[in-house]
Each structure stands twice: as C-alpha cells, then as structure tokens.
Amino acid sequence: MEWRKFAQELKIPMSKLTLKRPLLFFDLETTGTDPAKDHIVELAFIKISPDGSRETLTKRINPGVPIPAETTVIHGITNEDVKDCPTFKQVAHNLYEWMRGCDLAGYNSGRFDLPLLAEEFLRAGINVDFTERHMIDVQQIFFKMESRTLSAAYTFYCNKQLEKAHNAESDTQATIEILEGQLEKYTDIGSDVVALHNFSNGEQYVDFARRIMVKDGQPVFNFGKYKGRKVEDVFNTEPQYYDWMMQADFSLHTKQKISEILNRMKLKKAGMKI
Numbered sequence: 001m002e003w004r005k006f007a008q009e010l011k012i013p014m015s016k017l018t019l020k021r022p023l024l025f026f027d028l029e030t031t032g033t034d035p036a037k038d039h040i041v042e043l044a045f046i047k048i049s050p051d052g053s054r055e056t057l058t059k060r061i062n063p064g065v066p067i068p069a070e071t072t073v074i075h076g077i078t079n080e081d082v083k084d085c086p087t088f089k090q091v092a093h094n095l096y097e098w099m100r101g102c103d104l105a106g107y108n109s110g111r112f113d114l115p116l117l118a119e120e121f122l123r124a125g126i127n128v129d130f131t132e133r134h135m136i137d138v139q140q141i142f143f144k145m146e147s148r149t150l151s152a153a154y155t156f157y158c159n160k161q162l163e164k165a166h167n168a169e170s171d172t173q174a175t176i177e178i179l180e181g182q183l184e185k186y187t188d189i190g191s192d193v194v195a196l197h198n199f200s201n202g203e204q205y206v207d208f209a210r211r212i213m214v215k216d217g218q219p220v221f222n223f224g225k226y227k228g229r230k231v232e233d234v235f236n237t238e239p240q241y242y243d244w245m246m247q248a249d250f251s252l253h254t255k256q257k258i259s260e261i262l263n264r265m266k267l268k269k270a271g272m273k274i
Contacts, residue, residue, distance in 0.1 A: 016180065016183035016184060016191050017179070017180075017183055017191055017192075017193075018191050018192040018193075019048065019049070019050040019192075019193065020050060020192070020193070021050065021101055021102065021103060021193075022047050022048065022049045022050070022101065022102040022103070023047070023048050023102065023103050023104075023105055023136075023193060024045055024046070024047045024048075024099060024102040024103065024104050024105065025045065025046045025047075025048070025104075025105045025106060025172050025175055025176050025179075026043065026044060026045045026046075026104065026105075026106050026109065026113065026117075026172060027043075027044050027106060027107065027109075027113060027168045027169075027171040027172040027175065028040050028042070028043050028044075028112075028113045028116060028117065028168060029041050029042040029043075029075040029077055029166065029167075029168045030063075030071070030116060031063050031065060031066075031067050031068065031071055032068065032071055033112065035112065035115040035116040035118075035119050035208065035209060035251055036119065036209065036249060036250065036251035036252075036254075037249075038063075038116065039061075039063035039064060039065060039088070039120065040061045040063060040088055040116065040117070040120055041060065041061055041062075041063050041067060041075070041077050041082055042058070042059070042060050042061060042075070042077055042168045043057075043058070043059055043061060043117075043168060044056070044057070044058040044059075044168035044169040044171070044172045045057045045058075045098075045099075045172070046172050046173065046176060047098075047102060048176070056169070057095075057098070058168065058169045059085075059086075059091065060077070060081060060082050060085040061082065061085055061086065061087065061088050061091070062082045062083065062084075062085040062086060062087050063082065063087075063088075064087055066079055067079050067082070074166050075166040075167070075168075076166070076167075088120045088123070088124060089123070089124040089125075092120070092121055092124035092125075092126055093124075093126070096121065096126050096128065102133070103133050103134040103135070103136070103193045103197075104130065104133050104134070104135045104136070105135070105136040105137075105138065105175070105176075105179065106136075106137065106138065106172075106175060107137070107138045107139045107150055107153075107171065107174075107175045107178070108137065108139040108150075109135070109137055109139075110135055110137040110140065110200075110201060111137075111210075114130060114135065114208055115208030115209055115251065115253065117130075118130055118208050118253050119208075119251055119252055119253060122252040122253060122256065123252065127256075130208075134193045134194055134196075134197035135197055135200075135201060136179070136193065136196040136197055136200050137200040137201060138153075138175050138178050138179050138182070138200070139153075139200075140199075140200040140201065140202070141179075141182050141186070141189065141196070141199060141200050142178070142182070144199075144200075145182070145185075145186055145189075150162065150165065150171065150174065150175075150178075151165055153178050154174045154177070154178060156181075157177070157178050157180075157181025157182060157185065158174075158177045158178065158181050160177075162174055205222070206219045206257050206261075207251070207253050207254040207256075207257045208251070208253050208254075209250070209251045209253065209254050210222055211223050211250065211254050212231060212254070212257060212258070215228075218230050218231075218232070219231045219232075219257075219261055221234065226241070231258065231261050232261065232265055235261070235262055235265060236265070242258060242262055245258055246258075246259075
C-alpha cells in the first residue's frame with residue numbers, strides 16, 4: 001500500500017489565498033477527546049502548493065487500544081475496521097517527512113487535532129515542534145466572525161449541506177471550502193498565511209495542551225494553584241513542582257516544554273549564552 005495518494009493532479013488554486021509555501025489542511029478521527037491519552041484512528045491531509053496543485057493523503061490507523069463504542073457512534077470507525085491497519089509509529093516517519101516545510105490549517109485543529117498529532121509523533125519518538133509553523137484555525141475565524149459549528153459553517157459559507165460529517169477526508173475538504181468562503185466574505189482579515197495565523201490564533205501558548213501561556217513575553221502557568229505565575233519563578237521556589245508535573249498525567253508535549261524551560265534556567269544560572 002502506497003503512503004501517498006494523489007487524489008487531484010490538476011492545479012486548482014485558492015483564488016483569495018496567498019501562499020509562499022505549501023499549506024496542509026488536515027483532520028483526525030480519534031479514540032476520544034484527550035490529546036494526552038487518546039489515539040488517532042483515521043487521518044486525512046490535503047496539501048495545497050503555491051502553484052495550486054493538491055495532494056490528498058487519507059489513512060486508517062490502528063490505535064493500539066480499543067475504540068470506545070460511544071466514539072464509534074460519532075465517526076463510524078470500529079475496531080474491526082482498523083485491526084489490520086498500520087500503527088501511527090509505523091507511518092510516523094513518512095508522514096513527518098511529507099509534512100516538512102508546510103504550514104498547517106484545520107477546523108478547531110489548534111485546540112485538538114494539532115496537540116494530538118504532536119503527541120502521537122512524540123510517542124513514536126519523533127521530536128516535532130509545530131510552533132515553528134504558521135497555523136490557521138478556520139473555526140476561530142468562523143467563531144470570531146459568525147460563531148457557528150462546522151456543519152453550519154459549511155452551509156453558511158458554501159451554501160451546501162455537509163453529508164459526511166465526522167469523516168476525516170470530508171471534514172478536511174469542507175474546511176478548505178469554508179476558508180475559501182471566508183476569504184471571499186471577509187476581505188479585511190488578510191489573505192496570506194501569516195495574517196490568517198495571527199487572526200485565527202488569539203493568546204499565545206507554549207504547549208498544545210495550553211497548560212502554559214505567554215504573558216509579557218514570559219511563560220506562565222495557565223492552570224492550578226500557580227495559574228498566572230511565571231514558570232521560572234515557581235520552579236525556582238518550588239523545584240519539586242517540576243518533578244510532580246513530569247510524573248503526573250500531563251501530555252508529553254507539555255513535559256517537553258517545561259523541560260526546555262528548566263534547561264534554559266540551568267544554563268542561565270551557569271552563565272552560559274542561550
């Protein structure tokens with residue numbers, strides 16, 4: 001089975017969107033809604049290049065854990081459907097290479113799909129840093145301008161009914177059409193990836209789980225008893241809090257980021273240039 005599936009070879013540019021590098025729209029179907037615990041069962045990507053050409057990749061994934069019945073009701077994917085499919089670890093390297101150099105876009109992907117995708121890569125031993133990419137969250141544009149759901153957004157912007165909701169490829173294709181409709185309707189939000197990234201992403205977060213945010217240029221906790229306090233201040237006064245976080249049920253990406261903060265603190269104390 002080939003990893004890449006070329007669904008469209010024709011060049012079909014998005015007339016209102018300015019691209020300097022490929023933009024990768026994606027959607028995931030999963031075992032649940034917790035990026036720290038749940039796993040991918042289906043993924044779909046549509047890569048749009050600056051010249052307008054498109055590549056589509058859709059794949060079922062064996063999550064390695066049972067798919068809860070209540071989740072199957074939502075997306076229709078059963079344990080039987082994925083029992084002979086590859087695990088994410090088996091496809092992770094090819095997927096990572098295929099995604100290299102692309103900006104990202106999706107519907108509610110900043111809060112869910114991207115954190116879970118990063119977590120799966122980390123579980124597979126691939127150290128990703130999607131913070132280096134621009135990310136357009138089409139849902140956030142929609143919410144800021146109209147406040148609706150995905151199906152309603154599709155009807156509102158495209159004047160169509162979303163027939164296969166919670167099918168990863170259908171949702172991904174619908175997201176592209178919604179963004180095209182948004183760019184037609186809202187001429188003041190920008191048309192390049194950087195402008196749309198800035199518009200669709202409000203507050204800045206250090207980790208995908210949004211446990212740590214950036215305030216006045218400094219990482220601060222966004223949860224618990226130290227919410228609003230600088231991470232460095234807490235780790236200086238209570239170093240055991242770092243140990244507790246590393247042992248607790250936080251996402252791998254959150255643990256990666258607090259480790260980076262702690263390492264920078266150690267280098268700073270040692271007088272090394274960072």
